[in-house]
Ligand SMILES: Nc1ncnc2c1ncn2[C@@H]1O[C@H](COP(=O)(O)OP(=O)(O)OP(=O)(O)O)[C@@H](O)[C@H]1O
């Protein structure tokens with residue numbers, strides 16, 4: 077499921093490039109990310125800046141639930157070439173953002189943990205959405221102390237989770253292609 | 266191989282059905298997905314990709330078929346026109362209803378979606394939301410008031426006593442949960458209506474941060490598994506320290522019924538707004554899906570039209586190809602039987618027809634061969650015929666001549682086929698007589714004729730008996746009509762007829778002469794007897810001499826008559842198997858006392874022949890006598906009789922040769938030695954060889970005479986061996 081979704085995004089990226097001629101808008105960016113070893117586990121702390129496009133904001137206010145993905149990969153470097161690199165761990169953190177008209181609050185839900193927060197404004201909601209604190213990444217025993225590892229992080233908006241009717245339009249609208257670049261840093265204790 | 270597989274996949278009707286089913290399934294799934302059914306929602310993109318791909322595949326298949334059709338049309342391949350027409354008809358038949366349905370569907374779709382939304386519902390929902398909000402605000406105000414009271418009560422209670430008092434305070438103010446936090450966020454005291462609660466539900470950092478600035482927080486939060494709550498968070502003074510601030514959080518339960526209503530209203534409003542926001546995209550996606558469905562169905566129909574048309578036309582094309590093959594003379598073409606319908610029947614009839622034609626063709630060929638065989642047979646028969654046969658067409662051109670004709674006429678007529686009769690007469694002068702005799706008859710169509718013609722050819726004078734008649738025309742064909750002339754060489758037959766006539770003459774003559782001879786002789790003897798003694802010597806001598814001469818002459822005359830009558834005697838052969846060598850030996854014994862040597866050279870092991878031994882003896886005597894006479898008194902001469910087997914001859918024969926070294930046969934008579942009365946001897950009758958020839962011919966043999974180059978004559982007899990298996994001696 078995860079894999080084909082990834083591939084589909086890739087496919088739609090190409091389709092958008094071909095049909096719309098617009099590259100992915102870099103609306104998200106990762107402000108800071110670091111790893112730390114606490115006990116025998118590596119934890120991730122990161123801050124992601126989510127800037128929603130006008131289309132996304134409008135849809136949110138009209139009751140559409142938005143889904144975001146945070147892709148985290150730990151890669152073992154084996155040589156100069158990327159070819160020999162090996163993914164040691166790979167995880168996707170999924171979040172949803174939803175507007176609640178009654179209380180006029182924004183609900184942020186971390187799907188992986190099931191924890192949710194209600195926030196009074198969009199800016200606080202996206203701020204809270206962007207804070208990743210103490211996310212367990214991998215166990216120390218999985219890391220070979222002699223090898224070199226890098227961690228990379230990418231935040232992106234999941235078009236596939238949109239309701240079907242807008243999805244078709246979203247494929248062809250650059251405003252819906254929201255993602256960050258890969259943020260790469262060495263794995264440090 | 267690959268192209269065959271490709272052909273099977275692009276031409277068969279089964280792949281089309283399969284494709285249609287798959288497309289239909291994917292379209293059904295797609296429509297499910299649009300209706301927001303969760304499990305299909307994720308499939309939508311895949312289905313979209315699949316359907317677009319299918320669209321492209323269909324387009325490619327149609328393009329291939331179209332290209333093929335156009336090419337065949339250009340090449341004027343059989344059936345291509347009909348296929349094109351059928352495709353156009355099918356496509357237009359499919360196109361029209363589909364377009365109409367499409368138009369109306371779009372209309373219904375747009376109006377249907379629009380009809381889901383109306384202003385009244387929207388305002389009603391908004392009002393409901395507003396109402397709910399107002400209700401909740403009421404509750405909030407109430408909660409705020411109660412919280413103020415609680416704060417007042419609490420502000421007089423020190424941290425230490427707080428845990429003891431707080432439960433009562435909560436009870437008095439009808440709060441669900443009360444929590445007092447220190448400025449550092451530490452819990453000072455907490456109480457809850459739900460006894461099982463160990464940890465209170467704490468406000469978030471953001472709320473705390475807000476409260477610390479002095480602004481109280483009043484919000485509606487839904488707490489998991491507990492329901493909807495009004496959360497009030499306020500800062501309050503610490504009685505023990507002015508600098509320190511305590512924070513109170515009070516949770517007030519919104520009663521279940523209200524909470525349910527609130528969530529219902531919220532859900533409905535939320536859903537309605539979302540729907541109305543999605544209205545336009547929904548229309549677009551419905552239109553898009555409908556168009557996709559339409560396009561797919563249409564393209565499938567077009568492809569099906571191509572395949573169906575090809576299928577329908579296939580037997581017709583096959584028939585056309587077959588007809589061309591038959592037209593170009595190929596009757597062995599067997600068309601594959603395509604179906605069981607009328608077209609299949611047509612193909613079957615066509616096959617039957619070609620088969621019959623092929624049979625007839627065979628028949629014709631066979632009868633041709635038969636005719637050819639007949640011709641060869643006729644030629645062989647004619648070739649074996651001893652009579653000459655010539656045929657002429659109506660223009661008197663020579664059409665056929667058999668080998669006997671060539672032999673009799675001494676001309677190679679086969680080389681002259683196609684020449685006219687008059688031309689032949691000019692080319693070969695010895696045939697002029699024949700041509701002149703035949704020509705008049707070749708103008709009379711319905712009359713058989715017969716005529717004797719004498720020609721002087723290389724073989725001498727020849728008497729030909731010609732018979733002829735017109736050939737009837739076979740059917741309408743004039744070329745076959747003409748004339749046939751049959752002729753026999755009658756030379757030898759006429760000869761034997763003449764011989765027979767001579768025999769008759771001799772017989773009569775002998776008879777007539779014989780009668781008076783005896784009285785003459787008797788009279789002469791009586792005269793002599795009566796008057797010889799009474800006469801004087803002179804007269805007596807005359808008388809004596811005269812009567813003696815008469816008697817002698819009469820005697821010789823009687824002898825001659827005997828021979829004559831011998832010649833004319835009707836044959837009474839005493840046929841029996843004889844050994845010819847024995848016969849020769851017994852004859853030669855009689856000549857052993859002569860001065861002239863008569864010698865035998867006999868081949869051993871000759872077969873028996875059927876013959877009259879006495880007659881053959883007579884033959885040998887005659888020949889030996891002639892040979893001896895040809896020496897003319899010379900005693901040194903020698904006569905040799907040889908026998909041998911001549912198997913190489915037509916029927917197998919025994920050859921008897923009588924060879925002498927006498928004067929040879931004189932040139933004047935060599936042609937007629939065997940004719941009666943031909944002689945060079947003063948007292949010879951000239952019948953000896955005639956009798957010999959007659960006897961030999963009675964035995965079915967032949968005899969001929971020739972002069973030997975070294976001098977003398979040679980007579981050769983061939984006697985046929987009836988049965989070569991006659992026991993041989995030794
Ligand atoms: N062996 C021979 N050699 C030369 N001439 C021959 C010989 N046999 C026959 N002839 C010629 O053929 C003629 C005919 O012969 P043929 O026997 O018929 O009659 P003939 O001998 O003359 O009379 P006849 O036989 O009655 O005494 C002879 O007169 C002779 O001239």
Ligand SMILES: [Mg+2]
Nearest residue numbers: 890891953954
């Ligand atoms: Mg003789």
